[in-house]
Amino acid sequence: MSVMRVSWGPQHPASGQMRIILDVDGDMVVNAIPSVGYTHRCIEKLAENRRYYQIVPLVERVCNLDAFNATLGYIQAVEELMGLTIPERAQHIRVMMAEMGRIMSHLYWLAIYGIMPGFLTMIMWPIGDRELFLDLAEMVTGCRVTYPYFMIGGVRADLPAGFAERATKTLNFFENRLKDYERMMYKNKIYEMRAKGIGVLKAADAINLGVVGPNLRGSGIKADTRKDEPYQAYDKFDFEIPTEERGDCDARARVRFREIQQSISIIRQALREMPEGPVQVKAPLRPPAGEVYKKIEASRGEMGFYIISDGSDKPCRLKISSPSFRNLAALPFLGRGVTMADIPVIYFSLDLFALDIDR
Amino acid sequence: MTSLIIGKIRGNRVITKIVNWARLSSLWPVHFTTGCCSPEEMALFMPRYDAERFGVLMVPSSLRQCDFLVVLGLVTNKMAKRLKLVYDQMAEPKYVMAVGACAISGGLFYDSPTVLKGIDQILPVDVYVPGCPPRPEVWIQGIRLLQEKIRKGK
Amino acid sequence: MSVETGIVEDLKSKFTDAITDASVQRQARIILTAKSEAVINVASYLKENLGFDFVVSVCGAEMPQEDLFTIIYHFWSSSKKILITLKTKVPKKAPKIQSITPVYESANWHERETHEMWGVKFIKHPDLGGLLLPEGWKDLPPQRKEFKLTG
Numbered sequence: 001m002s003v004m005r006v007s008w009g010p011q012h013p014a015s016g017q018m019r020i021i022l023d024v025d026g027d028m029v030v031n032a033i034p035s036v037g038y039t040h041r042c043i044e045k046l047a048e049n050r051r052y053y054q055i056v057p058l059v060e061r062v063c064n065l066d067a068f069n070a071t072l073g074y075i076q077a078v079e080e081l082m083g084l085t086i087p088e089r090a091q092h093i094r095v096m097m098a099e100m101g102r103i104m105s106h107l108y109w110l111a112i113y114g115i116m117p118g119f120l121t122m123i124m125w126p127i128g129d130r131e132l133f134l135d136l137a138e139m140v141t142g143c144r145v146t147y148p149y150f151m152i153g154g155v156r157a158d159l160p161a162g163f164a165e166r167a168t169k170t171l172n173f174f175e176n177r178l179k180d181y182e183r184m185m186y187k188n189k190i191y192e193m194r195a196k197g198i199g200v201l202k203a204a205d206a207i208n209l210g211v212v213g214p215n216l217r218g219s220g221i222k223a224d225t226r227k228d229e230p231y232q233a234y235d236k237f238d239f240e241i242p243t244e245e246r247g248d249c250d251a252r253a254r255v256r257f258r259e260i261q262q263s264i265s266i267i268r269q270a271l272r273e274m275p276e277g278p279v280q281v282k283a284p285l286r287p288p289a290g291e292v293y294k295k296i297e298a299s300r301g302e303m304g305f306y307i308i309s310d311g312s313d314k315p316c317r318l319k320i321s322s323p324s325f326r327n328l329a330a331l332p333f334l335g336r337g338v339t340m341a342d343i344p345v346i347y348f349s350l351d352l353f354a355l356d357i358d359r
Numbered sequence: 360m361t362s363l364i365i366g367k368i369r370g371n372r373v374i375t376k377i378v379n380w381a382r383l384s385s386l387w388p389v390h391f392t393t394g395c396c397s398p399e400e401m402a403l404f405m406p407r408y409d410a411e412r413f414g415v416l417m418v419p420s421s422l423r424q425c426d427f428l429v430v431l432g433l434v435t436n437k438m439a440k441r442l443k444l445v446y447d448q449m450a451e452p453k454y455v456m457a458v459g460a461c462a463i464s465g466g467l468f469y470d471s472p473t474v475l476k477g478i479d480q481i482l483p484v485d486v487y488v489p490g491c492p493p494r495p496e497v498w499i500q501g502i503r504l505l506q507e508k509i510r511k512g513k
Numbered sequence: 514m515s516v517e518t519g520i521v522e523d524l525k526s527k528f529t530d531a532i533t534d535a536s537v538q539r540q541a542r543i544i545l546t547a548k549s550e551a552v553i554n555v556a557s558y559l560k561e562n563l564g565f566d567f568v569v570s571v572c573g574a575e576m577p578q579e580d581l582f583t584i585i586y587h588f589w590s591s592s593k594k595i596l597i598t599l600k601t602k603v604p605k606k607a608p609k610i611q612s613i614t615p616v617y618e619s620a621n622w623h624e625r626e627t628h629e630m631w632g633v634k635f636i637k638h639p640d641l642g643g644l645l646l647p648e649g650w651k652d653l654p655p656q657r658k659e660f661k662l663t664g
Contacts (some may be wrong), residue, residue: 010438011445017438037645038438039393041468045656057467064395108398127405134402145398145492207566207591210619221591228594229541244444293542293587293596304569306587307596310577315455321570329619330529335610355395358645437647472655472664473647 004028008343009036016112017354018330022343032335034328036162040358047318052078052287053152055318059305062145062320063356065108066299068101070093070148073296073335074320076231078152079289080294083104089277090154091145092300097140097149098232099263104133105299106256106263109351113253114185116344117194131146132170140161154280171264178261186250195250199334199346202247206226209329213301214259214322215350225297234315236273237266256351259299269347286313300324300351324356356357375512382426382452383506384414389425389445394432396459396492407497413502425506427454428482428506432492433468434475446482454505458488458498466491516593517543518605528555541595549584549601549610556586556599556613565590571623573631575658582608582631586620603633612638626661630656642647 002025009019017038023031043062045230047055059074060067072094079086086094103133107126114122139160141149149156158291201211206219216223224241242258244251289311295304301323308317327350334346368374392400403410404417411417418424430438434442446455457478460466465476479485485508488501517537520537522605524545531551547555559565569587577585579600588597594608603610612635614621624635632654635641643650653660 011391011441016397037643038435038441038644039433040431040435040437040473041471042473043654045660045662046468046471049662061395061467065398088660109403111401124406127401128407131402131405131407142404144494146395208618210567210617223591228591290597291544293598302569304587306572306585307568308574316576317572317574319570319574319585322560325567325622326619326620396653435647472652472662 001152001185009176010035016352018352018357019334019344020347022335022340024340027337027341029338030342031054032332032343034331036328036357038358039355043359044320046320047315050315051285051313052315055280056151057146057148057313059320060136061355062359063298063300063303063324064097064146065353066101066105067146068098068150069105069296069298070234070303072098073298073303075150075296076280076296077292077294077307078287079283079309081290081292081309082152082284083288084153084283085283086145086154086232087278087281088233088275089158090279091275092270092281093149093155093159094232094236095237096267097137097155099270100136100267102299103260103263104130104137106260107133109256109299109348110181110185110253111269113345113348113351116192116348117186118256119191122181125177125181125184129174132174136163136167136170138217139166151283152281153283154278156280158279159274167267168272171267175261175264175319178257179267181257186254192250192344194342195248195253195349196246197248198338198342199249199349201330201334205332205333206247206358211301211350212323212329213298213327213351214255215245215301215327215330217241218255219247223302224294225302229295231294231296232257237269249345252349286311295321296320298323301352303329320359321354322359324354325359328357369443371431373443374391379509379512383509386415386427386454386502386505387418387423387425388427388456389428389449389501390417390493391428391442391445393434393438394461396432397407399492399495399498400429400431403495403498408499410495410502413506414495415502421453424448425449426452427456427485429456430478430482433459433466435477436475437473439475439481443481454483454509455487456488456501456505457482457484458490458501459495460489461493463487463489465470470471482489517541517595517642520595520597520605523563524555524558525551527558543595543597545597545599552584552586552599552601553611553613553616554584556588559588559597560616562565563590563614564592565593565595568617569596570619570621571613571627573627573633573656577658578590580605582633583641584610584633585625586613593657608632609636611636614638630654641656 006022030259050237063070108129111123111126143146153175203219239262291308293306304321306319467475521535534546565588567589574583586599
């Protein structure tokens with residue numbers, strides 16, 4: 001056996017600012033070693049130098065594909081520390097925008113996952129359809145990608161007039177599009193050959209490695225923070241947690257697809273049952289001394305925020321437990337003993353985001 | 360004799376104009392997306408904004424074929440070495456576009472110990488596109504500015 | 514909150530000396546403080562006997578006016594839906610602690626990051642190499658309070 005070391009990344013169209021060191025023997029991968037840190041910004045250290053409300057944009061850029069969920073996770077941790085009660089209407093709006101963020105993030109994932117086996121249609125369609133949701137987000141928040149909308153105490157402003165009609169129209173259109181996606185990709189023989197039976201992660205291994213999110217649900221384990229520890233108004237909504245049993249790349253992809261369908265249902269319920277009332281409460285500048293751990297189900301998995309406060313206006317410690325960092329352990333495990341051509345499919349089925357890993 | 364002919368061709372205004380037109384109409388970028396600006400980059404090359412109509416084709420092939428380096432997002436000190444390596448590999452004439460507040464000055468991470476405070480510390484930048492992240496329309500204006508610069512022969 | 518109280522009582526009776534403080538913060542949140550040499554035993558007990566199957570994170574912290582680093586472990590039980598925060602203190606001069614990677618494989622990368630950011634040595638860890646910082650980082654571990662930000 002003669003082993004050659006190949007470096008995939010960090011400057012590469014597909015590696016996403018992460019380097020994967022592949023030890024290959026011919027076409028077979030002997031070892032896949034992730035090398036990270038190319039986007040490390042020391043956000044946890046910077047947070048100690050900023051006031052609580054100034055940390056929101058920092059946290060947003062930890063995982064900005066899923067900006068709504070990332071900021072919501074941090075904000076609700078601070079609100080628990082401060083003992084604030086958020087108005088019902090604000091909670092409903094937050095759930096609705098968070099689910100919209102989940103759809104946007106999953107569409108971006110689908111685009112990248114689609115292009116890697118060489119499927120050009122599946123990068124054009126999802127990114128094009130994602131623009132419709134960016135338009136909705138822009139209608140509410142004024143921005144396309146990073147949003148100054150969630151704040152400590154609620155949301156910055158109420159929904160604009162005409163939002164419900166526009167959102168319903170978008171959801172109706174998009175729900176039809178999902179049928180096209182299913183036909184084009186999930187029922188495509190070539191895609192099935194590349195993703196079914198590849199990168200199998202059994203349930204016991206998934207728990208051992210500590211993976212979270214759709215990767216865990218793709219191995220048959222029904223774990224989702226929205227049901228395990230409901231936050232905001234999630235306990236008032238009726239939705240399922242999709243799981244698949246096979247644990248291969250296709251299973252993880254199907255979980256994300258079905259999550260998009262569940263998110264559409266949650267947004268529809270939120271629009272129908274939106275309560276009246278204020279959208280924000282006044283928040284103090286300084287929380288009391290203490291600590292809090294609060295987690296949220298971001299699109300990549302469970303994201304946790306641990307804050308230690310010493311009673312001042314800046315946190316003593318902020319620890320962000322990011323889902324991609326926890327999912328990273330699955331890559332060397334699944335990358336052993338596969339061919340080089342399988343590595344992109346496995347890598348993208350795990351939905352690892354370098355900014356999320358490095359923080 | 361050959362060098363005399365080449366010198367005459369280079370000096371000819373009409374030929375220079377044609378060459379510049381060809382260059383600005385088919386600018387191929389090197390993909391160097393480091394940060395949170397990546398969704399906007401995706402949006403730029405996809406159906407709605409379609410940068411390809413300006414000749415900017417996202418070709419995932421060799422660096423040596425590309426014309427300009429788009430540095431999109433923050434560059435850490437760990438990545439800076441690789442950025443310089445990528446820049447050195449590109450063939451002349453080459454241009455650099457700094458997109459996003461982090462590439463211009465370090466942006467939101469102005470006090471981070473690991474972030475390079477602006478890529479103009481290590482590379483000569485031709486166009487700066489501000490924003491966090493910049494909208495695709497602003498970016499297209501940046502591409503037009505670069506094309507204008509090439510047209511004027513800078 | 515009877516499940517949480519039951520867990521606290523169980524741990525207090527099993528580790529009378531090792532666990533110096535144990536309390537229920539609120540529903541599904543337990544905070545323990547243990548001596549650093551006992552952390553590996555507490556972690557094993559949590560995994561094998563109490564069903565805490567996930568390590569959520571391992572991180573460091575520095576409280577003001579203390580000559581110690583606090584190392585904080587978070588464990589989650591997927592069956593009980595409870596989070597345990599386990600804290601321990603190590604001296605700043607020579608911070609070291611037994612690694613829990615032999616018990617929890619998923620603690621590997623978390624301990625590696627804590628080593629890099631705080632300079633804590635995890636004994637019997639399989640590979641404490643560099644992770645996030647640039648190669649050849651010679652300065653102080655950046656998360657320590659004595660490392661000052663510039664800008």
